[in-house]
Amino acid sequence: MTFHEADLIVVGGGPAGMAAAAQGAELGLSVILIDDGEQPGGQVYRAEATGMYSKSGVHTAANKTAGMRLREALFKCGTRVLSKRTLWSIEPGYTAHLIGPNGPETVSAPRVVIASGAYERQIPFPGWTNPEVIGLAAATILLKSQHTLPGKRIAIAGAGPLIYAVAAEAISLGGEIVAIADLSSRLTWASEVPKLFTSPRLLSQGAAWMAKIKASGTPIYFSHRISEAQYTGKNITALLSPVNSEGELVDGQRKSVNVDTICIGSGLVPATELVMLAGAEMRYAASEGGWVPVRDTEMRLSLPGLYAAGDGTGILGAIPSEIEGRLAAATAAKDAGISEGAAHSIARAMRRKLAWKKMAGRAAARLMAIKPKMAKDIPGDCIVCRCEDVHRYDIEAAIDNGAKDVNQVKAWTRCGMGPCQGRMCRESAAEIIASRVGSREAVGVWTSRAPLKPINVSELIGDYSYQDIPMPKSAPL
């Protein structure tokens, strides 16, 4: 077991984490950044896989430069970067427990900035568990890291800017996008787009995506979602159905498309497993993506020494995340009494910048927020929890039997107990239960448990002899 010590631990190598680590180190803190990727970058600034010949997709222009700039700053600042590490538990005070290429490691520091990012919200439909159906995030990894198309003929469905990002990137790599189904209406977009003017980079990026999509002649179906997908032997047929502003299926013409791959993602959900495991106070904010940690304006959480920044605290996008990361690190330095003057002025500048930059991020977050009746039309015999084969009717039966919160349903149905640890079904299960019990606040959130990701037993226990087992006192006879 290897032990590391630092003044500040930063968890997550996305925009918020990279910026926090660089800022912290610049202010004189010894910083260790923990990330599970091959290289820092996170999802938006994902680096190309080692040895990839760089092609110029649409992402490359702005994002690649921004990502490279952050990575460069990170490597120059003296932060110790621990890549390919899974953080699986955290103890108060704080000690993070990792598993990585060197086996188990611990990192201790009095302060931690959590920049855990987000993952996708998936709303099930019959056929969503077919292997031809993948998440937008998985598609993004293929496109950005490997320059690989997820398929040749692709349907894309979901909510928010990500569907257009994936579409544009796939088109530029030579893929055919047969259809895009957007949960939002044209009108919703029209009302949110003006807010993007606060972020010229986002705006120009969006314009480039749309130009690419338009030039390819790809049809966009606003206020539509996939209501069913059927594997037909070689291809998969997606049924695009109209929805209202609440995400509920409505009458109207349906469109059937025959493709080899479907990419789906109905918005982003803050990844809060770590802040919850640490015991930080949470609140539910649908417009910010769901459950988020309670935070002050300087990024402090409810527990001393704990800070959080970026999408893991509410969806806001890469640019504001970076600012939040800097602010969190400056606050940590201030609280540690290191470079207080400099930290103070950075914190002030970042707070001012954040207010402005957040407008665009929050507009995108609203587009990706859960819609009140999104889960209403999931049929009874549709699988909600794909790890444990839990159908909607199993969840309904648990509620009929008296379950009143998500944890009770989890216990009675095993929904969320599989290897994905509930990340895939957390939202849809909670929505189904909330629609019967009252509200998302009332049904609560699945208790966060260590290990935060499944870990190989062999890696966890390493090589050992019987004498190496730290045996406690025997139980009484």
Next chain:
Amino acid sequence: MGSTTALYLARGGMKVSLIDRGSIAREASGVNAGTLTMHMTRADLIPYAMRGWEMWRDADQWLGLKSGITTTDGLCLAFTEEEADMLRQRSEVRRAAGAPIRIIDRSEARRIEPSLTEKVRLAAHCPIDGHVSAYLTGMAYRRALISDGVNIMERAGVTGIDDLGYGYQINTLAGTIQARRIVLAGGAWLGQMLSWLGINIRIRSLVNQLIVTERLPVTMRTVITVASGLLSLKQFANGTTLIGGGWQGAGGPERNTMSIIPENMIGNTRLAAYAIPALKKTRVVRAWLGPEAETDDAMPIIGPVPGRPGAFVIGSVHSGYTSGPYMGRLMADFILGRESEHPLFPVDRLIKNTLEA
């Protein structure tokens, strides 16, 4: 135990309300390892555990619990000569108390459980072990309680109890209720609950850590324990394996204050994979904690509350999942004035101890 007591009181003709500050069978009961074992049961509790085991086996009849119960062989292992001595001695004491335990050698142990490590030095075998999917039993209890007319009051945290002389008034967050009799069955919170009735005894809260792996093909069919009592290991019908044995977590007993101690998680998993090497090929998916009440002598408190007519207490039963239902029935029988098959565990012994100390 509270739920079983309520169930049998109702079946005995009493009008019963079951009060829980959360949902029934959710704190320690819902997250229990669900091990049915004689090897880990305290010797003096063996006769109770054997009755409890029978109740679990027949739970479809009295509880309507049709799935999630497996009765199977149990093996208790020794890996060193010291542990072998301990195993012989402990097995003999448990055998004398009535448990059908016998010492077997390595080859017989590996015949019973082919996935067992060849490093085992000696084993003890018991044909009446098994396991229950603890997370499923709450639903069965709820159905049974409702159909027998028990009034379930949930999310009704008790704030205090008034002795009215002819009965008790229980003040809860969901209103007050009066009753001639009251049974305290609050697990790790019994110390505080007894203090409402003026009884002050020390009840410690253990924080037991549990680890579950992802689903595996059928790997093992027995319940594995070790001589020191520090391992319980079995594979459920769904393929997941559960590793426990009383390795401790931190904090407790409140749910949001408990946290795992990673070193203990590694140690517990090492011991499990030492016994069943096939576990090295799997992944740990989840670990969690459950509080367990322990009195100063680590023996149960089941009986009347001294000086408080009509008040009773039940709890702090070591390896309580095995004997729990029987203990609940025993409590109910006592309250109903029926003859007890086995003696109760009066709390008086601990009050005296406290005064002397």
